[in-house]
Amino acid sequence: MTIFIIYKVFLCSVILILSLLVAMYSTLIERKVAAFLQDRIGPDRAGPFGLLQPLADGIKLFFKEEFMPNTADKFLYILGPSLTMLIALLTSAVIPWSIPVIIGGKIYPLQVADINIGILYIFAIVSMGVYGIMIGGWASNNKYALLGAVRASSQMISYELAMGLSIISLAMMTGSLSLKDIVEQQQGFHWNIFYQPLAFLIFLVCAFAETNRSPFDLPECETELVGGYHTEYSSMKLGFYLFAEYVNMFVSGAIMATLFFGGYHFPFVDKLGLSNNTLAVVGFFILFTKITFFGFLFMWIRWTLPRFRFDQLMRLGWKALIPLAILNILITGIVILVR
Amino acid sequence: MSAESLILFFIVGAFLVGIAILFSSYIPPKSTNPQKSETYECGIPTEGITWLQFNVGYYLFAIVFLVFDVETVFIFPWARVMKTAGTKGFVEIIIFFFVLGAGLLYAWKKGALKWE
Numbered sequence: 001m002t003i004f005i006i007y008k009v010f011l012c013s014v015i016l017i018l019s020l021l022v023a024m025y026s027t028l029i030e031r032k033v034a035a036f037l038q039d040r041i042g043p044d045r046a047g048p049f050g051l052l053q054p055l056a057d058g059i060k061l062f063f064k065e066e067f068m069p070n071t072a073d074k075f076l077y078i079l080g081p082s083l084t085m086l087i088a089l090l091t092s093a094v095i096p097w098s099i100p101v102i103i104g105g106k107i108y109p110l111q112v113a114d115i116n117i118g119i120l121y122i123f124a125i126v127s128m129g130v131y132g133i134m135i136g137g138w139a140s141n142n143k144y145a146l147l148g149a150v151r152a153s154s155q156m157i158s159y160e161l162a163m164g165l166s167i168i169s170l171a172m173m174t175g176s177l178s179l180k181d182i183v184e185q186q187q188g189f190h191w192n193i194f195y196q197p198l199a200f201l202i203f204l205v206c207a208f209a210e211t212n213r214s215p216f217d218l219p220e221c222e223t224e225l226v227g228g229y230h231t232e233y234s235s236m237k238l239g240f241y242l243f244a245e246y247v248n249m250f251v252s253g254a255i256m257a258t259l260f261f262g263g264y265h266f267p268f269v270d271k272l273g274l275s276n277n278t279l280a281v282v283g284f285f286i287l288f289t290k291i292t293f294f295g296f297l298f299m300w301i302r303w304t305l306p307r308f309r310f311d312q313l314m315r316l317g318w319k320a321l322i323p324l325a326i327l328n329i330l331i332t333g334i335v336i337l338v339r
Numbered sequence: 340m341s342a343e344s345l346i347l348f349f350i351v352g353a354f355l356v357g358i359a360i361l362f363s364s365y366i367p368p369k370s371t372n373p374q375k376s377e378t379y380e381c382g383i384p385t386e387g388i389t390w391l392q393f394n395v396g397y398y399l400f401a402i403v404f405l406v407f408d409v410e411t412v413f414i415f416p417w418a419r420v421m422k423t424a425g426t427k428g429f430v431e432i433i434i435f436f437f438v439l440g441a442g443l444l445y446a447w448k449k450g451a452l453k454w455e
Contacts, residue, residue: 008344012351020355065367070376078360086349086356093348112348113341120415121345141389142378154397157404164411171418231379236363240356311454314400318452322407322443326436329414333429336422 007108015097015112016089023246024054026295030246033299061239069232073139080136081233081240087132088247091125094118095254096180098264098283102276110280111180118179119167122255123160126210129248130156133219136241137229148228151310152212152219158317159209159216165325166202169332170259183263187270193260198328200260202321207256209317211248214302218310253294254287261290399451410439 028043028050035042043050068077096111115121130153137149170192174182186192193200209216220228227233230241257263264283274282308316378385417424417432446452 089352113344115341172421314454
């Protein structure tokens with residue numbers, strides 16, 4: 001029992017620190033990808049290939065002066081970025097990172113919590129993300145920040161609906177809301193993307209909107225709102241808002257890989273006759289490769305597409321994605337019943 | 340065991356975030372003066388109060404969202420048992436979707452989904 005608790009604490013810390021590290025290095029990768037797409041070199045001064053750049057950025061953010069406007073609401077001003085960061089980190093609790101490792105006859109699952117309502121948990125946490133932004137934007141007592149925060153909440157609640165509806169068709173097919181079950185059902189090449197392409201497309205668009213990534217980055221639209229909801233933030237509190245975006249990107253990549261792309265499964269890998277623990281390590285790297293692909297997709301689209309206008313954003317969310325998601329549910333239901 | 344794991348995860352996460360917040364509020368240098376701690380607004384003195392009315396469109400979307408989100412939560416249990424509920428369950432959920440669609444259509448026709 002004690003060993004198990006120590007193991008759980010260890011696993012929690014490793015997953016959290018891994019998410020933070022990946023988020024840190026995503027900033028470097030983002031700049032490198034931007035440079036690659038624009039035919040530049042990108043950061044290359046700090047360390048070989050600029051590998052120490054994220055560390056330098058992190059240290060800079062930590063040692064910058066903390067600024068708070070005197071009209072701001074002190075408590076909420078600090079709560080906003082902390083909540084955003086915490087919520088971004090919490091989503092990864094239900095993701096199965098690989099098959100359980102067996103050491104000395106004991107089974108150690110590489111998943112913090114295998115709850116039978118995993119998908120609902122993700123939605124519950126993701127929809128709380130809007131609080132962090134709204135609280136931070138409101139507490140700064142700045143007009144730009146307030147406008148950015150109101151926009152962000154409006155955008156996030158709109159796309160959350162389509163996101164929830166698109167996942168329902170997946171739940172109908174798999175008959176389970178546990179992420180572990182959903183991954184196990186996709187063993188071999190039965191990836192859900194082949195059965196639910198429309199649901200994946202809707203989910204992908206909503207994932208962009210939920211993480212406030214371009215082309216849906218209206219909350220922090222520099223040309224209109226200065227810095228959006230984090231206009232008044234500086235130092236590590238600003239860093240939290242920026243990091244949270246990358247953590248969200250990483251986690252939504254992991255969710256998409258888990259729900260639609262077979263998670264840690266890859267065709268024929270489980271038939272190679274590897275031992276259980278080797279398979280676990282290989283599975284983890286397979287999942288990570290898929291997440292990396294999604295991370296690249298996020299950046300690729302950011303540096304390719306221009307930003308939406310707000311009315312276009314609302315029209316896409318309410319008049320295109322939600323009807324499409326409902327239609328997808330009906331079609332899926334009919335196909336399941338007829339078969 | 341899984342609920343405890345979630346709480347544990349929350350505690351470890353809050354610990355990490357708390358340490359970073361504490362660190363960043365004690366380590367960096369501090370200096371302040373009245374002009375510096377004013378709210379930013381294009382570099383000129385702040386005009387009027389911030390917390391006032393904004394576009395009513397945001398409220399409309401929020402209300403429509405509230406209705407739809409609650410209804411989405413009702414669909415999840417059905418999706419879970421869909422295969423055992425069979426045709427009867429499907430017909431019933433179609434009636435549910437009909438109501439949902441009528442609501443969306445009503446909001447649409449009333450112009451609540453139009454941004455201006």
